[in-house]
Structures are given as C-alpha cells and as structure tokens.
Amino acid sequence: IANGVRFLHIIGNSVMTSTVQSPRLDGEFELIRRLKSVIASDSEDDPCLIVGIGDDAAAFNTGHETILLTTDTLVSGIHFRTADIGWKDLGWKSIAVNLSDIAAMGGKPSWVLVTLGLPAETNPEHVEDLYRGMQDVLDIYGGTIIGGDTVRSENLFVSVTLLGTAVVTTGGAAESRGKHLTGSMTGTSAGAAGLIGSTSDRHAILRRTCASPGDLIAVTGALGGSSAGLRAINEHRQDPWAKTAINAHLRPHPRIKQGQIIVSNGARSAMDLSDGLVSDLGKLTLASGVIGVIRAPSIPIHDAAAACYPK
Secondary structure, eight states, X not given: OOTTOEEEEEEESOOOOOOOOOOOTTOHHHHHHHHHHHHHHHHHTOTTEEEOTTSSSEEEEOSSOEEEEEEEEEEBTTTBOTTTSOHHHHHHHHHHHHHHHHXXXXXXXXXXXEEEEEXXXXXXXXXXXXXXXXXXXXXXXXXXXXXXXXXXXXXXXXEEEEEEEEOBOOHHHHHHHHHHHXXXXXXXXXXXXXXXXXXXXXXOOOOGGGOOTTOEEEESSOBSHHHHHHHHHHTTOOSHHHHHHHHHHHSOOOOHHHHHHHHHTTOOOOOOXXXXXXXXXXXXXXXXXXXXXXXGGGSOBOHHHHHHOOO
16 A cells, blocks of 8 residues: 555454453453443444544544544553653654544544643742653644643643544545456555544544455554564663664654555554554454454554564
C-alpha cells in the first residue's frame, strides 16, 4: 500500500470467542461492556454518530465533514515513573498516544485539550518542559493545544483529548474500496484495512470492524522497540542499542501520514498497535468476526530489540 507497510499473512473466515473475566475495576473490557450497555440506547439513536465505543476514536458526521474524537490518560506509577522519564518526553508521549489513535483511523489531527493533575510540590518549570514536549510532537505531526484544565492531585496524571477530521479522499480511493468490497482486491494497514457508513463516500475512515476474510495483515513499522526500551529502563541499561530502544519507548512516532495514505488507497480496517501485535490483532479480529494467522518469521523486528534481546 505504501512505503514501510509490510504484509504478514491473511485473515481466515471464522469467529473468535473470548473468556470474559469476572467484573473487577481492573477488568477494562468487561467494564467497558457494562458502561456501553448503560449508554447504548442514546448513542444508537443518534443519526450523526458513525463510530461509538470500541474503536481507536469515536466518529460523527456533521454533514460537512467527519469528526474524530479520542482521549487518553497517562498516570504516574501506572503508565510511567517520573524517575524514568523526563518531562519533555512525558509531554511528547502523552500527545503521541492520542495522535496514534487518529492515525489508526486514517485521520488528520486538529485541536487538543490537556488536563493535568499536579501534586502540590510540582515545579512550574517542569510543567513548562511538559508542554514543550507536547509542542515538539505537534509541530511535526499537526494539531494545536487550545485549552484544558489543571487540578490539584495527589498523583501526577496527564489526560489529553484530541479532535481530528477524516481525510477527503478521491474518486480513485472510492473505486479501490469498491474493489475491496467485491473481493477483487485486499489490503490492510497497521491492523487490517475501513470504510465509514457516512452520507459522503469522500470522508473515509479505518475501523476495527471492517476486516474481511482474505485481507492481508500489515504493520507500518518494525515491532518490539518500545517493549525492549521498557525492559532496558527496568534493567538500567545504558549501552547504545539500549538507548535507541529507550528512545523508541519514550518518544513513539504516530503514523499520521501512513494512515492517510492507507485510507486514501482504499483500505478499510486498522487499529493502533499499542499493546503488542498479538493482543491488538486479537481485538481487531474479534471486532471483525474473523481469525488472524501470523507467520512469525515475517514479523519485522526493531533493530534495537533484536540487538538488546536476541532470544
């Protein structure tokens, strides 16, 4: 589909099942299922809503454009340790994880709201560095901070809400999607390949629910760098390859351009790869009612991961 996209294998025609854990506060997907059942009646009746709970971002149609909306929160002690990450890196990552959600839908980032939970002893200069890191990644990939909220908190957290828009695709992309639907062409992105059910075929997005039997599974980069970086941090490694892996973990690069290229070329399904290939592919295949098959030797491995942990 585009430079840097590598194909692994095909999706078979079957339906996956999963074992649901007993309700607990840390049982994320069971909790989401319960909350979705509470609000489903309202959201399902909204004709403007295209994608609700369960994808990388929500999507709704204004009549003129398709709006994407996502949010993510990083909590000290859960998602990061202040001893292991600088304030600029924390700012970069807090924005990047949201940009990645927009990228996974094939969209373009626009407006950002930032909510900070700050302990009383927080140094204001550290907060300035946090925002400098945010601005660094936004300068590269797009988006503008327009507001937010700051609250006193015993535990440091950074919560970001990002609004984006679906790209306006061409007639050629619509033709490609038509070929997808008739089975004469297949293709995928960081998960598989998404066509929205909007009133305008020009505003396309990638969705977790649109993978089909016969689609190829592809990723937009080499895998394992972030995981290797986290392990290197925990092991206090400082060799050159470890530093490369650590940088991959602290400063992920969202695939904004790749997502737009992929959706503009007719792909239909994708998702953000943030929890590991097996975990996230499982979410996509479950959402689409298919099974994914991976040839392990075909997986592109990050050079730093291979160098640091060859086994």
